[in-house]
Amino acid sequence: QGFGLRALIGMLSYFSTRRTRPITLLVATTGDTGPAAVRAVRDYANPLLNLVVHYPQGQISEYQRRQLLVGAQKQGGGPENVKVVAFEGGGDDVDANIKTLLRTQQKTTTTTADGSTPTQLTGVNSYNIGRPLVQMVHFLYAYLRVAEKMEKQQQKQPPQTPLPAFPPLDIVVPTGAMGNLAAGYMVKKMG
Secondary structure (H helix, E strand, O other): OHHHHHHHHHHHHHHHHHHOOOEEEEEEOOOOHHHHHHHHHHHHOOOOEEEEEEEEOOOOOHHHHHHHHHHHOOOOOOOOOEEEEEEOOOHHHHHHHHHHHHHHOOOOOOOOOOOOOOOEEEEOOOOOOHHHHHHHHHHHHHHHHHHHHHHHHHHHOOOOOOOOOOOOOOOOOOOOOOHHHHHHHHHHHOO
16 A cells, blocks of 8 residues: 555656646545655655645544654654644545545636646545556566466476466455555456
């Protein structure tokens, strides 16, 4: 999950700089997504990239809450571009609000009254296709390593029936919002 999130934030940082357009990343977290997003935004240190992390009050561990709050603190002259907000309700409650914000954001305004470029809102939870596209690499890599081991095993002790060129492989995926599962499914559908 962190791999896909970090790569997505890196791409958004690149394009915000290239277009000289501020982007505000919206994240809902009940676990590790929030701290991973905070770390990535801090590491990229792009003044055009802002982050707002929402978490359900009392529904994340104290360790995760501290990761969020300490990571959000301005560090050594860096930009004040990370905000952490607790809310009442569950993770799905804030997800719904973020999705509504993203759907209703006005995309027709290209400049504000003072001539500056308005901030683009972007959700970076697992529903953003950028994350599972990057996470597909994990599944492809795992498949290739297992297939390689199966081939070596077959060379040592040839089975009664030879392995197909691309042997099927089942992978168990622990998941929350299913972005990682979506990545595995896309790789499987690609053959």
